[in-house]
Amino acid sequence: MASQLLLATAASQPHRLSLAAAASATGSLVAEVGYALGALPPRGEWLSEELVLATGDWPLTVADLRELEPLLLRRGLRLVRVEAPAPEALVAAASLGVVTQLQRPGDGAGAAAHEPTAPTEPQGLGLTIHQGTLRSGDHLQVEGSVLLLGDVNPGARISAAGDVRVWGRLRGVAHAGCQGNHQARIVAMQLRPLQLRIAEAVARGPEDLPPRGYAEQALLVDGAIAIEPAEPIWGLPD
Amino acid sequence: MTPHQTRNILICSGKGGVGKTTLTANLGIALARQGVRTAVLDADFGLRNLDLLLGLENRIVFTAQEVLAGSCRLEQALVKHKQEPNLALLPAGNPRMLEWLKPEDMQAIVAMLAPSFDVVLIDCPAGIEDGFKNAVSAAQEAIVITTPEVSAVRDADRVIGLLNTHGIKPIQLVLNRVRPKMMANQEMLSVNDVTDILALPLLGLVVEDEQVIVSTNRGEPLTLGGSRSPAALAYSNVARRLQGEDVPLPDPAKMGRGLRAKLSRLIKTKIF
Ligand SMILES: Nc1ncnc2c1ncn2[C@@H]1O[C@H](COP(=O)(O)OP(=O)(O)O)[C@@H](O)[C@H]1O
Ligand SMILES: [Mg+2]
Numbered sequence: 066m067a068s069q070l071l072l073a074t075a076a077s078q079p080h081r082l083s084l085a086a087a088a089s090a091t092g093s094l095v096a097e098v099g100y101a102l103g104a105l106p107p108r109g110e111w112l113s114e115e116l117v118l119a120t121g122d123w124p125l126t127v128a129d130l131r132e133l134e135p136l137l138l139r140r141g142l143r144l145v146r147v148e149a150p151a152p153e154a155l156v157a158a159a160s161l162g163v164v165t166q167l168q169r170p171g172d173g174a175g176a177a178a179h180e181p182t183a184p185t186e187p188q189g190l191g192l193t194i195h196q197g198t199l200r201s202g203d204h205l206q207v208e209g210s211v212l213l214l215g216d217v218n219p220g221a222r223i224s225a226a227g228d229v230r231v232w233g234r235l236r237g238v239a240h241a242g243c244q245g246n247h248q249a250r251i252v253a254m255q256l257r258p259l260q261l262r263i264a265e266a267v268a269r270g271p272e273d274l275p276p277r278g279y280a281e282q283a284l285l286v287d288g289a290i291a292i293e294p295a296e297p298i299w300g301l302p303d
Numbered sequence: 304m305t306p307h308q309t310r311n312i313l314i315c316s317g318k319g320g321v322g323k324t325t326l327t328a329n330l331g332i333a334l335a336r337q338g339v340r341t342a343v344l345d346a347d348f349g350l351r352n353l354d355l356l357l358g359l360e361n362r363i364v365f366t367a368q369e370v371l372a373g374s375c376r377l378e379q380a381l382v383k384h385k386q387e388p389n390l391a392l393l394p395a396g397n398p399r400m401l402e403w404l405k406p407e408d409m410q411a412i413v414a415m416l417a418p419s420f421d422v423v424l425i426d427c428p429a430g431i432e433d434g435f436k437n438a439v440s441a442a443q444e445a446i447v448i449t450t451p452e453v454s455a456v457r458d459a460d461r462v463i464g465l466l467n468t469h470g471i472k473p474i475q476l477v478l479n480r481v482r483p484k485m486m487a488n489q490e491m492l493s494v495n496d497v498t499d500i501l502a503l504p505l506l507g508l509v510v511e512d513e514q515v516i517v518s519t520n521r522g523e524p525l526t527l528g529g530s531r532s533p534a535a536l537a538y539s540n541v542a543r544r545l546q547g548e549d550v551p552l553p554d555p556a557k558m559g560r561g562l563r564a565k566l567s568r569l570i571k572t573k574i575f
Contacts, residue, residue: 091468096444168513201457220457236500 068101072111079115079145080105087123096131108141110207115145125154129257152192152212156232157197159214167192192227199223199237206243212237219259228252238262239283247285252295256281266290307489308415312424312545313442317458319429320448322479323347324537325524326514327426328356330419331493333526333542335389335420344412345395346438347428348404357384359392365426371408371417375413386527391420401433406440413441422433422545431465439469446506446545448477451492456500463501475506477541483510495511507541511532 071081078123082101090097105111116137125147137144147158155165172259187291193207201220205211210227217223217237224240228249235253240262242249247264258270261283268290312427314327331343345353354360365380384390416423425442429474447468466474478497485491498505512534518525525535540550
């Protein structure tokens with residue numbers, strides 16, 4: 066299926082662009098968006114300046130979004146929301162201040178083409194996105210996986226049946242796989258927790274300073290918690 | 304007279320003994336000296352000592368308790384400061400007040416103060432129990448004070464979380480009992496370490512200063528005599544920043560990891 070552009074029918078509505086499956090396209094995401102927007106009638110003949118972008122299975126990076134900006138601006142459009150199934154895409158959009166929404170498989174034109182890939186996601190529970198820093202005494206507990214846009218401060222806790230992913234600094238206590246999932250992992254831009262737990266394994270956080278510039282992940286290796294550079298593995302097609 | 308909006312500012316910390324009452328007294332005097340009509344309200348009914356610090360203990364006749372009970376007028380309970388008539392203290396009642404005081408009572412008190420004052424400083428009790436909740440309910444903004452110690456910062460962080468859920472805004476930070484030498488030797492949390500966790504705008508840095516203790520014992524806040532001690536200067540700068548004046552903070556290079564670390568952080572986190 067090709068990319069679909071649904072024009073707004075009222076001024077209060079945004080237009081909606083659902084990208085086709087990445088595999089069916091030849092160019093980049095930016096090229097695909099540019100191509101799809103070619104279908105827009107001339108300026109002044111449509112009602113809204115707002116655009117919702119559903120990325121389907123396209124990977125979306127901060128660089129893509131910055132490239133998109135002038136392209137949309139030239140057409141008098143403003144990106145108001147990104148809908149994507151992959152946490153990376155949501156994080157990229159959120160880090161630029163764009164509103165994000167988790168796109169479930171089957172929601173959009175592109176998503177149907179691709180199977181959900183995150184292997185550690187307990188079926189049906191999905192990903193919870195939480196915005197804001199957890200402060201001392203806070204406890205965020207989630208049934209599926211969690212993506213936190215903020216820090217986990219010392220004295221705060223975050224736990225999930227699936228993965229714990231922190232777009233920020235993890236300095237409190239994190240528990241992934243809290244209902245026994247041994248595949249669950251903990252990822253953070255800065256991983257210096259007081260304590261880490263994965264399933265029933267417990268480890269004190271490392272005492273040395275975090276490496277600058279790359280994210281780290283903690284996972285179970287032979288029953289013990291190991292820390293290594295994070296790999297961007299979720300939600301992306303192989 | 305033009306209508307004015309009274310600022311009800313909570314002074315809180317979570318942990319006890321970090322300098323809330325000292326800040327309330329000194330800030331109150333400093334604001335008064337700068338022409339701001341200021342009331343200080345002792346909401347620490349259990350461990351009241353704001354009156355002591357201000358040297359007003361022996362002039363108290365009525366308290367907030369009698370005002371609330373309707374057995375005296377507000378003006379009768381307010382104790383005006385001798386040297387700084389812009390400052391008045393509303394004394395706390397006896398500790399038994401803790402048992403019946405409700406958030407509505409605190410709100411009623413600040414509403415009574417509003418017509419005659421520009422700023423009401425509320426000296427909050429330590430902890431996060433009822434006394435804290437009563438005090439928060441009367442405030443719109445807050446100053447969180449902490450010392451550069453792990454336990455104090457942890458408690459401050461907890462309090463900030465609670466202030467956020469109460470919709471208190473803005474929340475600003477005063478870092479107290481800073482020892483530049485210990486910081487430079489990394490024997491103490493640095494200014495950066497603290498602001499990194501608490502993520503609040505810094506309203507002031509107050510160094511460890513024995514003059515604070517001397518003045519406390521005398522019942523004459525440091526800011527009263529126009530003292531030139533480092534802490535006195537810090538407190539009056541807090542007062543000026545609180546009124547929106549742009550007073551630079553002491554050189555952070557002398558206090559912690561330095562300006563360069565701060566700048567490189569900014570550059571790294573800025574996306575556009
Ligand atoms: N900057 C400072 N330098 C030295 N001593 C201080 C300083 N700030 C506070 N103190 C001392 O710390 C003690 C506790 O201060 P106080 O204001 O009563 O704390 P709180 O109201 O938070 O319990 C007092 O003895 C006070 O003199
Ligand atoms: Mg006190």
